[in-house]
Amino acid sequence: MTNKRIVFAGALMGCLTLSLPARAVFDLDNDVINTDSSKGLKGAVNDNLFYTIGGGTVISQPPSNNNMEKLGMGISWNSDLMCGNFDINTTVKNQLNGVTSGFKDMMSNVISSATGAVASLPAMIIQRANPGLYELLTNGVLQANVSFDKAQLNCQNMSKKMADYTMSSQWTQAAIGEEFKNIVSTTPDAVAADNQLKTSTGKEGVKWIGGQKRGGSGQPAIKPTHDLAKAGFNILNKQSVTSSGSVSGSACNGSLCKKYKTSEEAAEAVVKVLGDRAIRTCSEASDCSSGGVENEPGASTAGVGFSPMLEETTQENLEILVKLVNGNLTPNATNLATLKTGDMVVSRGVIQALKDDPDNAALVQRLASELAMSETISTALGMRRMLMAGQSEPNAADQTMALDESDRRLEFLDREVLALKNEMEIRKAISNNSILVTLTRQESREADHGLRQSVQQNDDAMQNLNQKVEE
Incomplete structure (x- = not known):
């Protein structure tokens, strides 16, 4: 019996020794994660297996693990053309006095004392003293009014065009529109209402989620995402849509309330991935500078995208899998549930299969990445x-600019998911190309010279180590 054991062990060691040239040593301590629990996963890795499953992690490392800083534009930014700042008195005076081209340019033969007459005589005295001059001045005032109205109309048209190109101007116009609703409801005089509209600046903000005013002076900024x-x-x-409280255990019915304790935590997680911007409705930025950067x-x-999240989840899963495979954690339902798998179930049978596999180091690393991807x-x-x-x-649905901004973030999210999928497939396709061809040709050469045992034969030999030899 003893001799049979010795012969069997010697034959097995010979098989393993012959197979070593086609294998690469995979040190999980150095190549994957620095943890004492991983020491049991040191060992030879079958090259063909390693590159068939993708040759490493699911995707590459994220470009940056730094938290993104907030970028500001400064309070010198203005979002609207203030057409209400035009002064009709100044316009008429400049027209009559020739500061701006118009009346005086066309009537260059008016007596040089016209300006002094306008300044020193009441209109009635001018009419009696010089009816012709009075009529001329009256026509000049009318022309100046027309020029003023034309300039103001051009300003308003330009303001509307600007609103089509800048989101901040659109929000300002929305805030002014809400102000005008209040003006109309309280001011029966159409002219007075129009004059108030011309001086509106959007300082009152807009009605936002939950009916609360946001974006105006002294109000929090609108952050769409x-x-x-x-x-x-x-x-x-x-x-409640504005609630910041946690969801009780009895009320929790879904995966979101299990993943995030509060709505604020969930919102911050979304912003970290997708990014966000602060929107104020004041036409003068200095009026809406409260609240810090x-x-x-x-x-x-x-936004940093999903790569940092994927890397972090991979490391967490790897630590747990290493402990489960090494026996430091019992593969019961509680411990298996600590894996982050995206509702993909990892059974005890999977852990046992990894324990029995001589190439479990590569498989554990790849499984951790794939579970993290899920x-x-x-x-x-x-x-x-x-x-x-x-x-x-x-209230949010009533603001088309908010819907457009959130749609833009949703498109970014979809592109990120598609990018992860494409990278995983591309990396696997690359590892299955020339590398596998090279290894296959090497195996063929070694098989022709009798230097290689089949992988299945080696696995069977490892499994038979613990079996008793019949006497």
């Missing part, structure tokens, strides 16, 4: 659902 995500979280969890008109935060996709879909639910809030 943050605010819509927060409202969407609350809507999906049957809370994050509430400054035009301030924006760039978790990331699930998170992305949850964020998408929050934004879409937030769009249905009545």
